[in-house]
Amino acid sequence: MEHVHLAVEEDDLYSGYNDYNPTFDSEELENDVGFQQAVRTSHGRRPPMTAKFPGTPIGPRSLASSFGARLHMASSMGRPMTGAVQDGSARPMTAVKAAGYTSSLSRGSAFDPLGQSRGPAPALEAKNEDTPEEKIKILEKKVNDLIEESCMAQSMGALQVALEKAKEAGRKERALVRQREQSGSADHINLDLTYSVLLNLANQYTNNEMYPEALNSYQIIVKNKMFSNAGRLKVNMANIYFKQKNYPKAIKFYRMALDQITNAHKEMRIKIMQNIGVVFICMGQYTDAITSFEHIMSESPNIKTGFNLILCYYAIGDRERMKKAFQKLISVPLGIDDEDKYIPSNEDTSSNMVIEAIKNDKLHQMERDLKTLAEKYIMTAAKLIAPAIETLFATGFDWCVDMVKSSQYVELANDLEINKAITYLRQKDFKQVEAVETLKAFEKKDSRVKSAAATNLSFLYFLEKDYDQADRYADLAMNADRYNPAALINKGNTVFVKQDYEKAAEFYKEALRNDSSCTEGLYNLGLTYQRLNRLEEALDCFLKLHAILRNSSQVMYQLASLYELLENPEQAIEWLMQVISVTPTDAQALAKLGELHDGEGDKSQAFQYYYESFRYFPSNIHVIEWLGAYYIETQFCEKAIQYFERATLIQPTQVKWQLMVASCYRRSGNSQKALETYKEIHRKFPENVECLRFLVRLCTDMQLKEAQDYATKLKKVEKMKEIREQRIKSGREGSARSRREGRESSAGSADSGRSSSSTKGERLSAKMRSLPGSNEPYEASSPKELDASYVDPLGPQMDRPKTGVKKRVEDDDFADEELGDDLLPE
Numbered sequence: 001m002e003h004v005h006l007a008v009e010e011d012d013l014y015s016g017y018n019d020y021n022p023t024f025d026s027e028e029l030e031n032d033v034g035f036q037q038a039v040r041t042s043h044g045r046r047p048p049m050t051a052k053f054p055g056t057p058i059g060p061r062s063l064a065s066s067f068g069a070r071l072h073m074a075s076s077m078g079r080p081m082t083g084a085v086q087d088g089s090a091r092p093m094t095a096v097k098a099a100g101y102t103s104s105l106s107r108g109s110a111f112d113p114l115g116q117s118r119g120p121a122p123a124l125e126a127k128n129e130d131t132p133e134e135k136i137k138i139l140e141k142k143v144n145d146l147i148e149e150s151c152m153a154q155s156m157g158a159l160q161v162a163l164e165k166a167k168e169a170g171r172k173e174r175a176l177v178r179q180r181e182q183s184g185s186a187d188h189i190n191l192d193l194t195y196s197v198l199l200n201l202a203n204q205y206t207n208n209e210m211y212p213e214a215l216n217s218y219q220i221i222v223k224n225k226m227f228s229n230a231g232r233l234k235v236n237m238a239n240i241y242f243k244q245k246n247y248p249k250a251i252k253f254y255r256m257a258l259d260q261i262t263n264a265h266k267e268m269r270i271k272i273m274q275n276i277g278v279v280f281i282c283m284g285q286y287t288d289a290i291t292s293f294e295h296i297m298s299e300s301p302n303i304k305t306g307f308n309l310i311l312c313y314y315a316i317g318d319r320e321r322m323k324k325a326f327q328k329l330i331s332v333p334l335g336i337d338d339e340d341k342y343i344p345s346n347e348d349t350s351s352n353m354v355i356e357a358i359k360n361d362k363l364h365q366m367e368r369d370l371k372t373l374a375e376k377y378i379m380t381a382a383k384l385i386a387p388a389i390e391t392l393f394a395t396g397f398d399w400c401v402d403m404v405k406s407s408q409y410v411e412l413a414n415d416l417e418i419n420k421a422i423t424y425l426r427q428k429d430f431k432q433v434e435a436v437e438t439l440k441a442f443e444k445k446d447s448r449v450k451s452a453a454a455t456n457l458s459f460l461y462f463l464e465k466d467y468d469q470a471d472r473y474a475d476l477a478m479n480a481d482r483y484n485p486a487a488l489i490n491k492g493n494t495v496f497v498k499q500d501y502e503k504a505a506e507f508y509k510e511a512l513r514n515d516s517s518c519t520e521g522l523y524n525l526g527l528t529y530q531r532l533n534r535l536e537e538a539l540d541c542f543l544k545l546h547a548i549l550r551n552s553s554q555v556m557y558q559l560a561s562l563y564e565l566l567e568n569p570e571q572a573i574e575w576l577m578q579v580i581s582v583t584p585t586d587a588q589a590l591a592k593l594g595e596l597h598d599g600e601g602d603k604s605q606a607f608q609y610y611y612e613s614f615r616y617f618p619s620n621i622h623v624i625e626w627l628g629a630y631y632i633e634t635q636f637c638e639k640a641i642q643y644f645e646r647a648t649l650i651q652p653t654q655v656k657w658q659l660m661v662a663s664c665y666r667r668s669g670n671s672q673k674a675l676e677t678y679k680e681i682h683r684k685f686p687e688n689v690e691c692l693r694f695l696v697r698l699c700t701d702m703q704l705k706e707a708q709d710y711a712t713k714l715k716k717v718e719k720m721k722e723i724r725e726q727r728i729k730s731g732r733e734g735s736a737r738s739r740r741e742g743r744e745s746s747a748g749s750a751d752s753g754r755s756s757s758s759t760k761g762e763r764l765s766a767k768m769r770s771l772p773g774s775n776e777p778y779e780a781s782s783p784k785e786l787d788a789s790y791v792d793p794l795g796p797q798m799d800r801p802k803t804g805v806k807k808r809v810e811d812d813d814f815a816d817e818e819l820g821d822d823l824l825p826e
Contacts, residue, residue, distance in 0.1 A: 662694070
């Protein structure tokens with residue numbers, strides 16, 4: 001019974017789960033000698049050896065345990081066993097050899113799986129560059145490097161360097177082809193490399209405007225049938241013909257390229273058709289251009305094509321089609337997002353960070369540029385067709401405004417209405433009620449539009465010399481937008497005309513702080529400093545302005561004027577020379593150069609510039625006076641006559657010019673002509689004493705009977721002169737006596753009459769005294785002795801400085817000409 005077990009007690013279903021196999025005890029592996037020996041050697045790879053095989057007796061074979069050394073067993077024939085070697089090294093396993101283990105290692109060798117004990121690896125064998133394949137590879141790399149260098153040089157603007165690199169790449173590529181042919185590998189020629197070299201060379205020829213060479217390079221590519229899609233390059237050839245103004249050939253090559261481009265490349269075909277339309281416009285064939293542009297607008301409308309279509313309709317004068325084209329233009333989709341997309345929300349912080357990151361990225365900048373370009377084209381088209389689509393341009397503007405209001409460009413409607421008023425101004429139609437009313441209607445609009453309208457109203461009233469209204473609207477513009485430089489300049493101008501120069505300078509400075517490139521503010525600030533006699537600061541302003549406006553003759557003239565005021569005539573002459581290099585027909589600058597050279601004592605140079613000034617503007621009395629006096633001084637009285645005759649035509653009421661003509665005849669020995677001239681003067685001015693004196697002298701010298709008559713007339717005139725002088729004297733005594741006696745009522749009116757007559761008598765007597773005596777010839781030795789009260793025919797001048805500052809610069813103190821239309825928004 002002790003060998004009998006119950007079934008329920010024989011096996012435990014859950015036994016064995018807690019049994020532990022010591023083989024898996026990794027903590028004691030460091031102390032296991034057998035395991036460590038197996039790791040260091042190949043001992044662990046030996047197959048397990050059984051102590052006893054069936055039918056085999058245990059003989060002299062010794063078993064090696066994990067704790068003892070292995071003993072080699074000899075066979076019955078006395079030879080070593082298969083797995084044993086004589087030197088005692090372990091026998092390797094057949095077909096199984098793990099990395100890092102070898103059978104040739106001695107017992108107890110170190111663990112070296114990477115073979116580091118064998119030392120560094122031998123050096124790589126050097127490539128043999130003398131082989132043809134290696135030479136071809138090196139040459140190909142050089143060609144690619146040259147193409148890349150050529151492109152980089154062209155991108156940096158070094159066009160000549162780019163061309164030289166492209167030529168060198170072409171030479172090396174041809175050497176490469178020859179080398180391939182010599183090596184027998186002509187079938188492996190790199191066509192892509194050849195295409196790249198030729199295309200880059202043609203592009204560099206085009207960039208350097210070497211058009212015949214570029215066309216030859218393109219022809220080589222196009223005629224080679226091995227180059228795929230080479231027909232597209234006919235577009236480049238057509239572009240070259242367009243630059244050469246060979247329009248028929250340009251159209252021919254554009255059409256050839258269009259035929260070789262499939263309908264799958266729709267965008268490329270549209271661009272080529274657009275080029276064809278532009279060429280037709282240059283040829284004046286507007287009907288053919290309209291055909292191309294209409295096809296584009298029906299297939300893939302864009303802003304530029306719509307604008308060009310309007311230009312063609314305008315050229316042929318088709319009003320209705322102009323309107324339809326304008327409607328198509330404003331309906332062209334731009335494909336850009338609304339600006340509301342870039343407005344951050346207050347709730348989502350992560351989205352706000354994304355919006356902040358993309359607000360000014362290049363994609364958004366591109367969208368803004370595209371929208372600005374579209375608005376520019378629409379504004380230009382509206383201003384162009386508005387006078388043409390209706391009888392009155394105001395009606396045309398109204399139609400354009402209505403169309404724009406119903407489109408996606410609603411904000412342009414206000415700008416168009418402002419441009420309507422500006423068009424009145426450009427036509428010098430300042431009195432138009434519509435212009436003023438249109439601008440006044442914007443007083444209740446948003447700040448930007450209000451500021452622009454008020455700026456133009458201020459400028460309008462300033463031109464009409466209504467300075468109070470100009471000041472009012474300048475204030476309104478400043479209140480609407482304090483950072484509007486045009487409004488600040490207008491405000492400064494209104495203060496300037498009130499001669500408050502310090503305050504005007506402050507407004508000009510504020511305008512410059514808001515916009516450092518505001519040339520009007522800098523120019524006006526320089527003029528203001530000049531009025532304040534702060535010449536050095538004025539000079540700094542105009543030198544800065546000259547750095548911005550390099551070819552402005554007005555700026556250079558102001559610099560010359562300032563140097564003259566600073567008593568530096570050499571610098572003044574140098575700046576005036578720059579003025580006439582920009583505007584060689586400027587008579588005022590030439591006259592100023594003559595004046596400066598005359599002051600320096602160089603009469604010959606002064607004569608040259610005065611003569612050139614007279615040739616371009618023969619109505620300047622100062623120039624005529626100097627030239628006439630110069631010829632008299634150099635004893636060429638006959639040549640002086642024509643200048644004094646010109647002065648007579650300009651100032652016919654000034655007797656002295658006619659007396660100078662007669663004097664020149666008398667000096668040149670032509671007494672008869674002088675006598676006739678004096679008689680003509682006496683007929684026009686019978687009371688002129690000097691004319692009668694010369695008549696008496698000439699008639700006496702020529703023994704004429706009229707001498708007695710002229711002598712009698714002379715006595716009468718002199719007697720009248722004495723009477724006038726007595727009246728003048730008595731009038732002075734009477735007025736003095738009346739003041740002493742205090743008779744203000746009755747004597748006041750009489751005295752005023754006598755005072756008026758005495759004033760005239762004083763002026764006449766002063767004029768008489770200024771004339772030479774009867775024993776003196778009536779002529780002047782220098783221009784300074786000739787006094788001409790001449791009024792400039794170009795208009796009144798306002799506070800013109802004595803230095804002769806250029807008229808167009810000083811008129812109205814820069815208000816009209818200097819600011820001009822620059823204050824009007826574009």
